[in-house]
Amino acid sequence: MSDVITAVLDEVTETAPEIRAGLTGRREYQADENPSGEQMLAADVHADQLLEERILAVDGVGSYASEERDEIQEAEEDGDIHVACDPLDGSSNLKSNNVMGTIVAVYDEPLPAPGRALRAAAYVLYGPITNMVVARDDTVTEYVIDCETQNAPGTGIERRPVDGDVTLPSDPVVYGFGGRVPDWPDDFASYVRDIEQELKLRYGGAMIGDVSQVLEYGGVFAYPALESATNGKLRLQFEGNPIGYIIESAGGRSSDGSQSLLDVEPTELHQRVPVHIGNADLIERLETALSD
Ligand code: P6P
Numbered sequence: 659m660s661d662v663i664t665a666v667l668d669e670v671t672e673t674a675p676e677i678r679a680g681l682t683g684r685r686e687y688q689a690d691e692n693p694s695g696e697q698m699l700a701a702d703v704h705a706d707q708l709l710e711e712r713i714l715a716v717d718g719v720g721s722y723a724s725e726e727r728d729e730i731q732e733a734e735e736d737g738d739i740h741v742a743c744d745p746l747d748g749s750s751n752l753k754s755n756n757v758m759g760t761i762v763a764v765y766d767e768p769l770p771a772p773g774r775a776l777r778a779a780a781y782v783l784y785g786p787i788t789n790m791v792v793a794r795d796d797t798v799t800e801y802v803i804d805c806e807t808q809n810a811p812g813t814g815i816e817r818r819p820v821d822g823d824v825t826l827p828s829d830p831v832v833y834g835f836g837g838r839v840p841d842w843p844d845d846f847a848s849y850v851r852d853i854e855q856e857l858k859l860r861y862g863g864a865m866i867g868d869v870s871q872v873l874e875y876g877g878v879f880a881y882p883a884l885e886s887a888t889n890g891k892l893r894l895q896f897e898g899n900p901i902g903y904i905i906e907s908a909g910g911r912s913s914d915g916s917q918s919l920l921d922v923e924p925t926e927l928h929q930r931v932p933v934h935i936g937n938a939d940l941i942e943r944l945e946t947a948l949s950d
Contacts, residue, residue, distance in 0.1 A: 748864020759866025773920030878936030
């Protein structure tokens with residue numbers, strides 16, 4: 659199984675430069691919407707097609723699911739590894755030329771699966787440089803992918819490790835919360851008023867960019883339950899579980915408001931979940947604020 663997981667991560671590494679190179683010229687919206695009712699850019703579809711083709715071709719992978727597709731794509735051969743992707747997280751940032759990411763969740767159970775069935779999780783962040791953060795075997799490793807020098811498929815693109823033990827700094831610095839302020843429930847808004855006195859606002863509209871800030875500087879990111887959407891916006895299989903797994907592997911905590919995201923019961927492929935991740939004490943304070 660370990661070899662299959664490595665092979666999936668290698669395919670993501672090889673595909674990242676193509677996804678990045680493909681962003682230019684794919685900023686127009688498609689006619690149809692994704693299963694969450696969101697408009698898709700041509701860049702979303704392009705990234706999804708590349709990842710599906712390559713990940714399903716890995717021996718041992720049984721299925722591929724994507725935030726952009728209604729149905730799970732079964733591999734031709736059975737396999738014990740089931741992969742869920744958000745091919746281009748934060749793609750609405752493309753028009754404003756801000757960061758975006760690719761999220762990969764590697765489960766050893768058929769989807770929808772609980773976060774405890776994750777065997778690895780990773781994200782690629784398309785920022786000033788392209789980095790890749792991988793959590794597996796209770797360790798988080800940061801890599802750099804030199805897209806500029808290796809943008810042809812199959813050229814043996816490598817990910818170069820730059821930090822073999824990524825851990826959340828103990829002194830938190832930044833916070834970022836999604837949704838509109840008037841749409842926050844009172845208990846969450848009360849928590850925010852405290853956090854605002856202590857930390858600096860960093861919110862960029864693409865979860866991977868905001869999570870990367872928390873991982874680098876310490877703090878808290880949330881896309882909470884809203885008055886208008888009690889399950890929030892983010893999807894458990896494609897965003898909540900993998901990011902919760904990465905942050906918990908880096909010594910932080912995740913929560914749906916009352917429990918680890920990894921303990922949330924999966925009910926459907928595109929189910930949404932309130933997402934809160936960051937330093938353990940900040941998440942504990944959040945759960946206390948929401949329980950009062
Ligand atoms: P809003 C991007 O569309 C996304 O799914 C996450 O990456 C991000 O955290 C959130 O939605 C941003 O949502 O409501 O601030 O545009």
